[in-house]
Amino acid sequence: MRIAVVLGRxxxxxxxxxxRRAGRIFINREEYILQPADRCALEAALRIKxxxxxxxxxxxxxxxxxxxxxxxxxxxxxxxxxxxxxxPLGADEALMARVLVAAxxxxxxxxxxxxxxxxxxxxxxxxxPRLAEALNWPQVLNAWAVETADGAARAVVNAGAGYVQVEVxxxxxxxxxxxxxxxxxxRGTQLINIYRGVGEIAQALEQWPAADLVEEAxxxxxxxxxxxxxxxxxxxxxxxxxxxxxxARAAAEALRKRLPR
Amino acid sequence: MDASFLDLLMAxxxxxxxxxxxxxxxxxxxxxxxxxxxxxxxxxGAARNLAGSLGAYVYAVLLGDGVSGLAPTLYxxxxxxxxxxxxxxxxxxxxxxxxxxxxxxxxxxxxxVIIFGATPQGQALAPRIAQRMGGGLLExxxxxxxxxATRTVQASVPIYGGEYYEIMACPQARPQVLAVExxxxxxxxxxxxxxxxPKSVEVKPAEPRVRVLGPAEEFTPPAVPLSQAPxxxxxxxxxxxxxxxxxxxxRLGGRVAGDRGARDAGWISPEQIVDIRGVTVAPxxxxxxxxxxxxxxxxxxxxxxxxxxxxxxPTAPIFQVADLCIEADPKEVLPALIAALEQ
Numbered sequence: 199m200r201i202a203v204v205l206g207r208x209x210x211x212x213x214x215x216x217x218r219r220a221g222r223i224f225i226n227r228e229e230y231i232l233q234p235a236d237r238c239a240l241e242a243a244l245r246i247k248x249x250x251x252x253x254x255x256x257x258x259x260x261x262x263x264x265x266x267x268x269x270x271x272x273x274x275x276x277x278x279x280x281x282x283x284x285x286p287l288g289a290d291e292a293l294m295a296r297v298l299v300a301a302x303x304x305x306x307x308x309x310x311x312x313x314x315x316x317x318x319x320x321x322x323x324x325x326x327p328r329l330a331e332a333l334n335w336p337q338v339l340n341a342w343a344v345e346t347a348d349g350a351a352r353a354v355v356n357a358g359a360g361y362v363q364v365e366v367x368x369x370x371x372x373x374x375x376x377x378x379x380x381x382x383x384x385r386g387t388q389l390i391n392i393y394r395g396v397g398e399i400a401q402a403l404e405q406w407p408a409a410d411l412v413e414e415a416x417x418x419x420x421x422x423x424x425x426x427x428x429x430x431x432x433x434x435x436x437x438x439x440x441x442x443x444x445x446a447r448a449a450a451e452a453l454r455k456r457l458p459r
Numbered sequence: 460m461d462a463s464f465l466d467l468l469m470a471x472x473x474x475x476x477x478x479x480x481x482x483x484x485x486x487x488x489x490x491x492x493x494x495x496x497x498x499x500x501x502x503x504g505a506a507r508n509l510a511g512s513l514g515a516y517v518y519a520v521l522l523g524d525g526v527s528g529l530a531p532t533l534y535x536x537x538x539x540x541x542x543x544x545x546x547x548x549x550x551x552x553x554x555x556x557x558x559x560x561x562x563x564x565x566x567x568x569x570x571x572v573i574i575f576g577a578t579p580q581g582q583a584l585a586p587r588i589a590q591r592m593g594g595g596l597l598e599x600x601x602x603x604x605x606x607x608a609t610r611t612v613q614a615s616v617p618i619y620g621g622e623y624y625e626i627m628a629c630p631q632a633r634p635q636v637l638a639v640e641x642x643x644x645x646x647x648x649x650x651x652x653x654x655x656x657p658k659s660v661e662v663k664p665a666e667p668r669v670r671v672l673g674p675a676e677e678f679t680p681p682a683v684p685l686s687q688a689p690x691x692x693x694x695x696x697x698x699x700x701x702x703x704x705x706x707x708x709x710r711l712g713g714r715v716a717g718d719r720g721a722r723d724a725g726w727i728s729p730e731q732i733v734d735i736r737g738v739t740v741a742p743x744x745x746x747x748x749x750x751x752x753x754x755x756x757x758x759x760x761x762x763x764x765x766x767x768x769x770x771x772x773p774t775a776p777i778f779q780v781a782d783l784c785i786e787a788d789p790k791e792v793l794p795a796l797i798a799a800l801e802q
Contacts, residue, residue: 214619324589327585336554337669362672362675363671380681420632421629422628432782434779434782436784437786446799449783449792450799452767458689
């Protein structure tokens with residue numbers, strides 16, 4: 199069984215400060231981390247590999263300026279990693295779906311695609327369903343856990359206030375929630391070997407130019423960034439007055455607007 | 460004075476007629492517990508604003524079993540036309556049956572803009588429709604404007620949970636698919652005199668490819684560390700009744716924590732102390748119940764996105780860092796707050 203894991207990176211939010219009044223973003227420390235949900239997808243793939251024999255292939259969720267994410271995936275336990283080059287950096291999901299479908303075809307197909315349910319910065323959750331549509335595969339979104347057996351995958355997903363187990367025949371696309379699994383760490387010695395180009399693991403990182411996968415016209419981004427906007431400056435110390443019931447109603451309304459969905 | 464003739468006059472004026480030739484702005488309705496979800500009405504309101512500039516009509520699509528009776532609500536919210544796919548096979552949401560109906564409809568109508576709610580249903584369907592039709596998708600849209608020269612929707616999407624917004628557009632791709640964030644757009648005026656005749660949509664059978672096996676009774680989600688919890692309800696010495704704090708945390712789906720006073724009272728363990736010498740938090744919502752807020756505590760919560768503080772002392776330092784302040788005894792406010800959240 200071959201599992202394709204699609205991984206991306208995100209600028210560590212602890213290194214940035216957004217100044218709403220100035221309308222500027224200050225990057226104090228430019229440090230990238232693996233997208234938390236993608237990290238869970240990698241962990242899910244490695245758990246399946248541990249339980250049953252499977253080949254785990256890491257692919258990037260967008261075009262990246264370096265192969266750090268893929269090196270980390272290899273050092274964590276992936277068997278192969280494909281560094282896609284030659285496309286626009288930070289390309290959108292529509293473009294990447296085309297490229298990834300071609301890359302998976304070049305791999306010789308896959309039985310399961312795992313990726314993060316959402317990105318930490320932009321909150322995008324469309325790559326998994328786009329891949330499912332392009333490949334005409336079923337999709338399971340926002341899974342907490344995944345296991346495979348007898349040509350099918352089982353996943354745990356939210357259902358109302360509880361959880362249900364769902365099953366889907368392979369091949370399929372499954373997206374993992376951030377925090378769904380406790381991810382393992384990359385092994386330091388393996389990382390050193392990859393960066394030094396020593397040993398078998400260094401050979402597991404391949405570089406594929408996008409132009410070999412799709413036509414040049416397919417590398418045109420669909421989404422265009424046209425600027426930034428900043429919310430109004432945070433107003434602190436707003437006092438609620440009235441009876442306990444009145445202030446409670448106003449506070450409940452404010453909480454509902456801000457609760458994570 | 461009998462003013463019933465006014466009703467008749469207005470009803471005649473507001474009879475909706477549809478345009479021929481396809482295009483337009485289409486809103487895919489979310490139905491929750493037998494009612495149209497508020498996000499759908501908000502999306503229709505946003506679509507109406509776009510439609511005014513685009514010179515386009517607004518259509519809504521209802522899918523489900525026994526949902527035909529909801530069509531008048533969509534007209535009242537501002538839809539010029541409503542399509543209804545009312546079939547027992549659509550009783551519970553599944554990707555394949557819903558996708559087949561929408562795909563056939565949109566292939567025939569060739570919409571210029573399609574709007575979904577940024578809900579689980581929209582999250583599952585919008586990318587697949589966009590991919591199938593070669594469209595661009597912008598998710599979690601909280602504001603939109605129109606580039607009239609190119610008839611392109613420019614959408615603001617939150618970055619890092621709303622720290623700032625990127626303005627994005629899909630100028631070349633059609634349809635332009637948008638998933639709008641619930642609560643981001645104002646609810647439209649519901650015009651009771653706005654009426655129309657919904658059209659039925661053919662529903663072809665499509666088998667769901669995901670099988671629900673049953674409740675995952677043995678599954679428990681991994682515990683999120685307090686430092687990463689999205690919602691934290693913390694108690695201080697003035698909280699009074701700690702069980703109310705626990706009830707509020709359960710209602711908000713949050714983690715219980717506290718300051719050193721709560722630890723001294725025996726309500727929390729040392730690992731639950733929010734303090735720069737203990738745990739530093741950065742949740743979406745932080746509720747400080749009866750916490751006075753010393754320097755160590757306030758520094759540990761300064762990265763919280765929203766802080767609600769309840770304390771009887773108007774000079775409590777917690778009010779300097781809180782977004783919303785309630786000067787009252789928590790014992791009086793918490794029962795009302797829990798009741799208000801349950802409504």
